[in-house]
Amino acid sequence: MIGVFDSGVGGLTVVKEIKKILPDAPIIYFGDTARLPYGNKSQETIQKFSSEIAEFLKKKGCRTIVIACNSASALAADYLREIYPDLKIYDVVSSGAEAAVEATKNKKIGVIGTTATINSSVYKKKISELDPEIEVFTKACPLFVHLVEENWIKRPETRKIARTYLRELKLNKIDTLLLGCTHYPLLEKIISGVMGRRTKVIASGEKLAKELEKTDLETGFPSEDEYFVSDLTPHFEKLAGKILGKRVKILKIEI
Numbered sequence: 001m002i003g004v005f006d007s008g009v010g011g012l013t014v015v016k017e018i019k020k021i022l023p024d025a026p027i028i029y030f031g032d033t034a035r036l037p038y039g040n041k042s043q044e045t046i047q048k049f050s051s052e053i054a055e056f057l058k059k060k061g062c063r064t065i066v067i068a069c070n071s072a073s074a075l076a077a078d079y080l081r082e083i084y085p086d087l088k089i090y091d092v093v094s095s096g097a098e099a100a101v102e103a104t105k106n107k108k109i110g111v112i113g114t115t116a117t118i119n120s121s122v123y124k125k126k127i128s129e130l131d132p133e134i135e136v137f138t139k140a141c142p143l144f145v146h147l148v149e150e151n152w153i154k155r156p157e158t159r160k161i162a163r164t165y166l167r168e169l170k171l172n173k174i175d176t177l178l179l180g181c182t183h184y185p186l187l188e189k190i191i192s193g194v195m196g197r198r199t200k201v202i203a204s205g206e207k208l209a210k211e212l213e214k215t216d217l218e219t220g221f222p223s224e225d226e227y228f229v230s231d232l233t234p235h236f237e238k239l240a241g242k243i244l245g246k247r248v249k250i251l252k253i254e255i
């Protein structure tokens, strides 16, 4: 059983990639919608929320956990590994950094994410561990999460905000832009349009799914996926269905 979590709907973009590669892998998803956003919270709070969710997923029988939230990956992945040595913990930051290093040709990578992720400098650190010659340019884009949660993914207002956020990165002549927030793949069209054809826009979900594929996932569990949130609105259900390409049953739960 694979437990996947995020602060909201964004982690479903990772579930979608996992399902492409491992269609039969049973997944339990938790979106912490009542406490979203994580991206403007302190490390202490993000660690507290993340460990509560990990505990819930562990009780549901998950032995593998995917942190499908960059903010939680940046600020709570090491903490979760320390307190849950018995769980296999994957995080989107490690996968995203590897994917970006593999993609760049001119060794100039841009990373966008929430304020918490960007201020943690986790991407600069991970990418320079993989290749110290690579220059990393970062930009926090905090409004993007709200625009996605509002489903404003095709609005001209969103394009305008994207142009403002991405202006500096364009000047830095990056050839790869990593979407360092799992909500951002939903804005990929707008972001790619603003960056232009010379910049490859990539996300971490596919790389993470390929890493999961290499490990021995436990079998013998019921194959029905389960979706939980800490606050449920019809809006969330609609957006989840749009991302996953099908309607799924979502339950509200207190953890």
Ligand code: DGL
Pocket: 006, 007, 008, 010, 011, 036, 037, 038, 039, 040, 068, 069, 070, 071, 072, 114, 117, 145, 180, 181, 182, 183
């Ligand atoms: N999806 C989360 C991430 O990847 C961010 C959303 C939030 O700020 O809660 O960082």
